[in-house]
Amino acid sequence: MAPWFDPVSEQDLDAYVDDQLDAGRRIEVEAFLSAHPEMAARVMSDLRARDELRLAFAVDRGMSRPGTAHAARKLERGLARDRILGTIHRMAAIMLIAAGGWLASKTIGPMSVTEVVASPTPPAYVEEAMRAYRTSVLRASMTSQSESPDYDANEIRAATAIVMPKLPKDWKVSDVQIYPSQFGPSVEMTASSEGLGLVSLFAVRPGTFDVVKPTIGPAADISSAYFQIGEVAYVLVARGDVHDLDRTAERLSDTLY
Incomplete structure (x- = not known):
């Protein structure tokens, strides 16, 4: 029991x-x-x-x-x-x-983590290029402000230590100005192109040594593509939504090597 x-x-x-x-x-x-x-x-x-x-x-x-x-x-x-x-x-x-x-x-369905691709923040000199472009457009609309189509790359290099790229043959320079910027003297060149229309090439020494491949910048009423080789940075600017702007920037970049 x-x-x-x-x-x-x-x-x-x-x-x-x-x-x-x-x-x-x-x-x-x-x-x-x-x-x-x-x-x-x-x-x-x-x-x-x-x-x-x-x-x-x-x-x-x-x-x-x-x-x-x-x-x-x-x-x-x-x-x-x-x-x-x-x-x-x-x-x-x-x-x-x-x-x-x-x-x-x-x-x-199954949940998965997707990669978030963030657009890179453009360098500060891109904003300087936009400001210089708008200033050039404003000057072009004023009869009292005469344009300076004379373009001398060697003189610009001697005065500012900025090396300008070799321009395409179909570009016709209409104005070249030296503007102040937060980085020092900058070059603003306006030209007309058969494929891109009116374009602007901005060049400045941003104070840093870097190599940046041609990159499309933010676009609204103005399109841009920027790149940097060594101590000089460049921004190609065009009015409106312009296609192949980065390819043109690549061709300009290639002439500097």
């Missing part, structure tokens, strides 16, 4: 936490807890809450009154229950997020 075993109740667990069980019953409760990990975790949490409370109040168990012990036990159980509920809430949130991801995967 199997020995009779007294089932472990909630009162036994409370008494175990409060150190109110005799040695035999404590062994039976511990055997029960060893077979029930979830209940053991709860009891361990209660024991921790009990010890924290005793440490906080520094109260000797032997001197506490029965009413005080009962109130302390209720507080301990409440603290432990709050921690357990907090854990349950966190687990529920994780499960809800996982379920939402599974539902989205079933509804719209």
Whole structure:
């Protein structure tokens, strides 16, 4: 005949936490807890809450009154229950997020991370080129401002240390000006082209040594393509949406090597 075993109740667990069980019953409760990990975790949490409370109040168990012990036990159980509920809430949130991801995967297909390609921020000299271009357009509209079509690349190099590229044969220079910029003197040259129409070539020494391949800049009412070779940067500017501006910039860049 199997020995009779007294089932472990909630009162036994409370008494175990409060150190109110005799040695035999404590062994039976511990055997029960060893077979029930979830209940053991709860009891361990209660024991921790009990010890924290005793440490906080520094109260000797032997001197506490029965009413005080009962109130302390209720507080301990409440603290432990709050921690357990907090854990349950966190687990529920994780499960809800996982379920939402599974539902989205079933509804719209597997989720994947796509590469975000950000447009590079153009160098500051591109803005200088835009400003110089608008100034040249304004000058061209004024009868009192005469254009200077005489273009001498050697003289520009001697005066500004800026090497100008070799221009295409179909370009007709209409104006060449030296403008101030935040980087120092800059060259603004306006020319007409059969394929691009009216274009502007801006050149400046930005103060850094770099090699930048011809790159299309931001376009709205003005299109641009910029590049840099060594200590000199160049910006090709055209009015409106001009195609193949970067190819023209490549051809200009090739003449500098």
